[in-house]
Amino acid sequence: MPNKLKVVFAGTPDFAAQHLAALIDATNIDVVAVYTQPDRPAGRGKKLQASPVKQLALQHALPVEQPESFKQADAQATLANYRADVMVVVAYGLLLPQVVLDTPRLxxxxxxxxLLPRWRGAAPIQRALWAGDHETGVAVMQMEAGLDTGPVLLEARLPILPTDTSxxxxxKLAELGxxxxxxALHDLERLQQTAVVQDDAQATYAKKLSKEEAQLDWQQPAVALERWVRAFNPWPICWLACDNGEIVKVWRTDVVAGANAAPGTILQxxxxxxxxxxxxxxxRLLELQPAGKKPMPAADFLNGRSDWFTPGTTLPQVKS
Known part of the structure; x- marks a missing residue:
């Protein structure tokens, strides 16, 4: 394109800020405005805190907009007044009505x-890891009204290693994306003509993670549990309940030979x-965290807490 592409950027967390930084540095792109979530209370003092995207935008003296939603006509008019060629959305957190999707020229x-259509939704990184996928990546997609349903303009792939956590x-994806x-933006109009329509029959949904589903279920195979621990690291962190009622978070594990014992039995x-x-x-649980303490090697955990994991006893099962 002979002229710079006029871009409105919309995003909120650090993952989005890394994409905004790349657009700011690009020679063929002019970021004309930045949209992000309203400031939220954070920390012990619950003071309002600007998102990483807002902080970066202010550092570069870019206009910042923080509407609560795009349902109001004035919010829609403000966006239209920027006369952007395209709006780039990365982990923004607001639903965009059709009128907004249609506002930029492109x-x-x-x-x-x-790698769409696999893992549409809020937690694609964690769900891919938990499911045992061998690869993941990023998909640059033309947005439609559905949840992550638009045609894919470009994708970049990445292997998932046995040591990867979320x-x-x-x-890695924050570098790849x-x-x-x-x-994609450099060749946007051509890519829009060759975009690949997603096959809905192949779609899977990556729902948000919850602390409740982070409880380890000993009725699952060991390899699935090991992936589970890596997928929920660093949030919400897998956990187990001990016989004494204490909750222990599990940060790191590996798979070893088992025995002729009931699931949940402590062998060693x-x-x-x-x-x-x-x-x-x-x-095998290698790194554990009791309530109110930092994560520590299992050997350190057992010093003074050996009665929490007595060989031969069985850990409580997940409540249905």
Missing amino acids: GCVNVHGS ETLYS PKALCD ADKHGVVVQTTDRAL
């Missing part, structure tokens, strides 16, 4: 952290870790 483009995958976005608890039987093999 519509709205979204960066999603999965935190490490998040970091901005480049893919800039590549020593300096090498706490070994718990599952439906097939066993899960």
